[in-house]
Amino acid sequence: MTPLLPLDDCLKRVLPHAAPVAPREVPVAQALGGVLAAALALDRDMPARAQALRAGLAVSAFDTVGASPQLPQPLPGALRVQPGDALPEAADAVLPEESLAWTGNLPQALRAIGPGEGIRRAGHDGRAGQTLAPAGARLGPWTALLAAEAGIDTAMVRQPRVQVMLDSPAHGAFAARWAAGFGAILSDTAPQLRLRSCRGHAPRLALTGAETAWLDWQEDVLVVELPPRFDAMITGLLALALPVLLSLTGAAAAPAATRPLLRKLASAPGMSDLVLLSVRPEGWLPSAPGLVTLAALAQARAFAILPPGSEGLPAGSALAGHALAPEPCEVP
Known part of the structure; x- marks a missing residue:
């Protein structure tokens, strides 16, 4: 034999x-599930310019110094903005409507505002060159969202x-x-x-x-x-x-989750044994080594393979479990 x-x-x-x-450059939407062959990185500061976080007037905070209801400060040339709008170069804050008064078409500040109030500064979300996902990572829905927000249309993946x-x-x-x-x-x-x-x-x-x-x-x-x-x-x-x-x-090795076994395992000498692992608060609840049933697979979230030299493991032993499938929603 x-x-x-x-x-x-x-x-x-x-x-x-x-x-x-060999890697392929494909649209991000077609790369979902693929493994990145090159890091996905920002090619510019995000946002590239300061953005409004609220509706109001884009102003220079310096122009509102000393403003009060008793002493309104005129704001000639101030630009009305909505949330998400890019601010003019000279603006560093957004004064909300409730802090404004109007004399004809001329807005006036009713209070002083500090630099940065009501805005997201340039580079707040990320700096040019910052990695969104490293090479070897799987491109999932979270990373695809980041790429879309950053204006990244394609990715190099291995498929x-x-x-x-x-x-x-x-x-x-x-x-x-x-x-x-x-x-x-x-x-x-x-x-x-x-x-x-x-x-x-x-x-x-x-x-x-x-x-x-x-x-x-x-x-x-x-x-x-x-x-x-x-x-x-x-x-x-x-x-x-x-x-x-x-x-x-070329996938980066996914970190194994190590948990204690809730019952002992007996392994067949000279054979490798697959063990299905379901999760309990206290640790892994393993199936019988080498036995895959519909009921065990329905509960399993991970697996381990016991080597042929193993004679099993006692309850309480730490065992590294590997995911049965990629996580559906990875967090970059």
Whole structure:
């Protein structure tokens, strides 16, 4: 009987072929989920000029010194502004309507105002060159909003082409959505990663529950073979396809969340074991190692893979859990 290949050896044998793909410049709206190949940075101060925060007259605070209801100060040439309007160069404050009196068309200040009152100064939101998101970060909705506000229309992202060829339509639809969440483009043309159903049933991989899964480099394409069973397909995606996708996209390693285990884990000797992790206030509530059920997956928010040399972990041990999917709303 041919010995099963350890998971780490399988990854080390193939991952050198999973170099980050060439970046593409695409509209920000089309880059959502993609991994930034270059930092997204402000190309100018934001705002470029001081802006009004309220309606009123844009004034120089110096011109209102000594103003009072008994001694109004005339404000010739003062410009009326609305919230968001850029201020004239000489203005450094906005005097609200309730602090004004009018003599014909001539406004008068009824009180003194300090510099900066009622305005957002130039550069308040960010300075030229300031990074909104670093290279290796995933471009999500928060970063896309910042880019829109800063007038940034495009981003350089790495979006590997992934072909999904799973026999089960339901599994294929899920795998396609899952890969797209990591920034992949679904394509049958010149794919860089192919997800397909296993061609045989012989155990090959020392991965509990997914022994027939496989990762290979075939004709310049990275190929992940996934078993037809639901549980084994999920295990293969997380153990084999996820490391490949992260490598192809050049994604910065997401920080693992470390929490104590709420019950002990017993691991199979010589096998890597996937453990699903659901969150409780006190720590991780793990599933049985190597066992993926619908109920466990419905509750899970993270996973861990126990190495083949592990004999398990006692309750209370700290375990690093990795997210099952990218967060839907990242904060830059």
